[in-house]
Amino acid sequence: MSQISVGPMESIRGPRSTKYRQQVSHAGLHKHRIFTSPYQSDVAQKVRMQMAVWNEQWEARTEKDAARQARQDAKEAVEFRKEEAAERTAEAKAALEELDAVLANRNALPEGRIWDSVVGERGFAEAPPQTLPAPAKPSKPIQPTQPSDKVPPYNFSAGLLDYLIPGRMAKSRAKAADRFKTAHEAWTREMATWRARVAAADSSYEAIVASVASEQARLAAEWSARKAEFDEKVAGKLRFVAEQSAAYKRNEANGVETYIDATLACSNYPDSFSPSWTLSYQPEGKLLIVDYDMPAPDALPRLKEVKYVVSRDEDTESFITEAQASKMYDSVLYQTALRVVFEIFIADNAHAIGTICLNGIVTSVSPATGNEVTACLLTFQVNRDVFMEINLDAVDPKECFRKLRGVASSRLSGMAAVAPLQRLNREDVRFIEGRSVIDGVDLGMNLAAMPWDDFEHLIRELFEREFSTNGSEVRVTRASRDAGVDAVIFDPDPLRGGKIIIQAKRYTNTVDVSAVRDLFGTVHNEGAIKGILVTTSTFGPDSYAFAQDKPLALIDGSRLLFLLHKNGTPARIDIREAKQLVGRADN
Numbered sequence: 001m002s003q004i005s006v007g008p009m010e011s012i013r014g015p016r017s018t019k020y021r022q023q024v025s026h027a028g029l030h031k032h033r034i035f036t037s038p039y040q041s042d043v044a045q046k047v048r049m050q051m052a053v054w055n056e057q058w059e060a061r062t063e064k065d066a067a068r069q070a071r072q073d074a075k076e077a078v079e080f081r082k083e084e085a086a087e088r089t090a091e092a093k094a095a096l097e098e099l100d101a102v103l104a105n106r107n108a109l110p111e112g113r114i115w116d117s118v119v120g121e122r123g124f125a126e127a128p129p130q131t132l133p134a135p136a137k138p139s140k141p142i143q144p145t146q147p148s149d150k151v152p153p154y155n156f157s158a159g160l161l162d163y164l165i166p167g168r169m170a171k172s173r174a175k176a177a178d179r180f181k182t183a184h185e186a187w188t189r190e191m192a193t194w195r196a197r198v199a200a201a202d203s204s205y206e207a208i209v210a211s212v213a214s215e216q217a218r219l220a221a222e223w224s225a226r227k228a229e230f231d232e233k234v235a236g237k238l239r240f241v242a243e244q245s246a247a248y249k250r251n252e253a254n255g256v257e258t259y260i261d262a263t264l265a266c267s268n269y270p271d272s273f274s275p276s277w278t279l280s281y282q283p284e285g286k287l288l289i290v291d292y293d294m295p296a297p298d299a300l301p302r303l304k305e306v307k308y309v310v311s312r313d314e315d316t317e318s319f320i321t322e323a324q325a326s327k328m329y330d331s332v333l334y335q336t337a338l339r340v341v342f343e344i345f346i347a348d349n350a351h352a353i354g355t356i357c358l359n360g361i362v363t364s365v366s367p368a369t370g371n372e373v374t375a376c377l378l379t380f381q382v383n384r385d386v387f388m389e390i391n392l393d394a395v396d397p398k399e400c401f402r403k404l405r406g407v408a409s410s411r412l413s414g415m416a417a418v419a420p421l422q423r424l425n426r427e428d429v430r431f432i433e434g435r436s437v438i439d440g441v442d443l444g445m446n447l448a449a450m451p452w453d454d455f456e457h458l459i460r461e462l463f464e465r466e467f468s469t470n471g472s473e474v475r476v477t478r479a480s481r482d483a484g485v486d487a488v489i490f491d492p493d494p495l496r497g498g499k500i501i502i503q504a505k506r507y508t509n510t511v512d513v514s515a516v517r518d519l520f521g522t523v524h525n526e527g528a529i530k531g532i533l534v535t536t537s538t539f540g541p542d543s544y545a546f547a548q549d550k551p552l553a554l555i556d557g558s559r560l561l562f563l564l565h566k567n568g569t570p571a572r573i574d575i576r577e578a579k580q581l582v583g584r585a586d587n
Contacts, residue, residue, distance in 0.1 A: 003026050003027045003028040003029070003054075003058060004024065004026050004027075004054060005024070005025050005027070006022065006024050006047060006051075007022055007023035007024070009021075009022050009043065010022065012036075018038070019036055019037065020036065020037055020038070020039065020040045020043045021034060021035070021036045021043065022034070022044070022047055024047050024051065026058065029058060029061075031054065033050055035047055035050070078308070078310055081308040081313075081315070082308050084308070085308040085315055088303075088315075089304075089306050089307075092301065092303040092304060092305065093305075095272070095303070096301065096304070096320070096328070098270045099270060099272075099301075099328060099331075100328075102269065102270070102332055102336055102339060103335035103336075103338055103339050103392060103397055105268075105339075106267075106339045106342050106343055106392070107267050107268075107346075108343075108347075109263070109266055111259075111347065111349050113266070114259065114262050114266055115241045117262055117266050118237060118240070118258075118262045119234065119237045119238060119241055120234075120237070121234075122234050124226075124227045124230045124231065126223065126226065126227070128223055129216070129219035129223050132212050132215060132216050132219075134209075134212070135205065135208040135209060135212060137205060138201040138202075138204065138205050140201065141194055141198065143191075143194055144187050146187055147180060147183035147184055147187055149176070149177075153176075154176060154180035154183055155176060155180075156172060156173045156176035158172070159172075243255075244259065245259070248350060249350050249352075251283050251286070251350070252283065253281045253283055256288070256352045257279045257280075260281075260288065260347070260348075260353075261277075261279060263343060263344060264277055264343065264344070267339075267343055272295055272300050273294075273299075274293070274295070275292070276293045277291060277292045277293060277340075278291045279291075281352075281353070282490070283352075285354070285355065286352060286353055286354035286355060287354070287355045287356075287357065287422070287490070288344065288353045288355070288356050288357070289356075289357045290340060290344070290356060290357070290358045290359065291359045291361050291376075291420075292340055292359065292361060293362070293363065294332075294336055294360045294362050294377070295332070295362070296364035296365075297325070297326075297329050297364065297413045297415070298364065298365075300325070300332060302319045302320050302325050303317060303319055304318050304319055304320050305317070305318045306318075325413070326411060326413040329412060329413045330411065330412045331397055333360055333362075333377065333378060333412050334378070334397035335397045336360070337358055337380065337397075337401060338392060338395075338400060338401065340358055341356050341358055341382060341387060342387070342392060344356060345387060345388060348384075351384070353384065354383060354384055355381060355382065355383050355384070356381065356382060356387075357379070357380075357381040357421050357422035358379065358380060358381075359376050359378075359379045359420040359421075359422075360376065360377050360378040360379065360408075361374060361375070361376055361377075362374070362375060362377050362415065364415055366415075373415070375415055375417035376418055376419070377408060377409070377412050377417065377418065378401070378406060378407065378408035378412065378418065379406065379418055379419070379420045379421045379422075380401060380404050380405065380406030380407065380421070381421050381422060382404050387404070407419075407421065419529075421498055422490065422498060445571060446573065446574045446577055446578055446581075447506070447536050447557075447560070447561075447571050447573045448506060448508055448536040448537070448557070448574060448575055448577075448578035449577060449578040449581040450506065455504055455506040455536070456486045456487065456504045458504075459486070459487060459504040459534050460487045460502075462563055462567060463489055463502060465567045466567065467489060486502055486503050486504045487501075487502040487504065488500070488501060488502065488528075489502065489532075498528065498529040499529060500528055500529065500530045501519070501522055501523055501528045501530070501532070502532045502533075503515075503519055503522075503531070503533050503534070504534050504535075505534070505535040506535070506536050507535045507536055507537040508536070508537055508575050508578045508579045509537060510537055510538050510539065510540050511533070511535050511537060511538070511539050511540070511543060512543075513540065513542040513543045513546055515533065515543075516533060516539070516543045516546050516547055516552065516554070517546060519531045519533050519552060520546075520547075520550060520552060523552070528551075529551060530552070531552050531553070532552075532553045532555065533553070534560055535555070535557065535560075536560065536573050536578075537556065537557055537575060538556045538557065539554050539556055557573045560573070561573060
């Protein structure tokens, strides 16, 4: 828009001559001039010259202002980039500090709040539909005025001529009557039209009112349906929570797992985490196994600082070193392991869980193959009483993990896998309920002659007592007499750790080395850490030679009697008597 405004040329008549005057101003420069001259052309010339001067001044000023603004914009841009770099640095620092505080930020939620998290929102958040505005009533058309024969021009009023001229009064009276009749007929037609228009308007209004009412009812019905559906879902969740809460207090697997799953779901971790887990609870030993998915090494942030370099107009980023990243990763995983166990134990008000075995699982891309690999990087098992004595606010997470006899490689970021201490399979169909046999054994009973299935249950009970001090679980398998698995020990001890296979052979002859070889194969096939072969008879030298330096233990009749006596069960083994009673078929 032009900054110069020029007023109209004015003529001023004096006593002797005429003069011309014109005003000119520049809004941007805030300048104003008035030029006068006897000659109109002279005034116009001066105005043009002044405008040219002002335009040059304005352009020079505009260029200076633009340069000044450009410098200011550049300065502000630099400041903005510096502030942006500082913000990114602060965010990076906060992200790294958050990783240092994974254990410190652990939860200690009450049971009610944990169950509430399963239910979620209980109140329907959507407000009822608002009342739709009532339609405006239509304005009625103006009603036609009914003509009256009592007022002009339809009434008859006799004039002087009506009295003077014979017959004129009758004609005047008839004309008035005709005018009224014509007007009344027209009014009758107009009234019919008016009534029709009023009826149409009323009908249209009633239709609109009905439509609005219908729409209001539809909105209300849909809202009520959504609310009813929401309320039913909430009621279903409340019923589910009530059932699971009762099951949890009864130490039932489904209730405990549901409660602990909700507990872990309430725990907030840094954005670089994507935690998930699987749970397996064994009511008999109050053992909970947790396979917890932890972040991969490349998932954690490494950015330390961002600086803006003015000369290059770019950001430069600096990162923590590989050594720092490796140390940080180890710390994060150890902190997470301790935090998960703490949050489970602290939430377990019913004391359904006596022992937790946590396996830290990590899925990452192998730099060697480029393929995704999943490995257990750390595993540890701990008793409630032992763990709850630890002051987690003062421990070094790695040293605490080692103190609890956890198993992990020296550098977790190297993705070196370790064998989980526990990985129970609740769904093994071979397991059956055990029955008590050991209390009926006395010195009058010859173990070598007792029924073979009773002998298997006896061995289960014996090892259950032998391992009961550390929360082990011993399960007996379905009777098959197939030289397979007769019983399984799930040992929670971090040193012995894991699954142990037991074979029980009520023999009256020396056990052949083939049975020992079969046990060794079974140990491998079952993924067990050890195999135990128990017999009422003896083993030959070749059996002991084969078992040497292998995860096998051979318990003959004399050692079996020692274990029984140690656990308060008197018994005897008489091979000769047994052969006479049961023969050689049971060997």
